[in-house]
Amino acid sequence: MNLESIFTDEVGGILTYEANSSNTNVAMVNICENYLVITPVQAGKTTIKVKALNECGRMKEAEFNITIEPQTPHN
16 A cells, blocks of 8 residues: 555655554554555454654554455365
């Protein structure tokens, strides 16, 4: 997910991002070049929180609830 499509700085400054998963047994998160990368671990539900900070230290937050479905075996 491109975080630049969710967060913008009012004066066009550079944003830095932080992300975490409320349940890392279900999904882990990482930021890579302004993209939120969600890695499923096992079936379940978790909340992903993302913070965007501008150069002046102002912060905006977004929160996503996600569900990881059980994997179906492929034949």
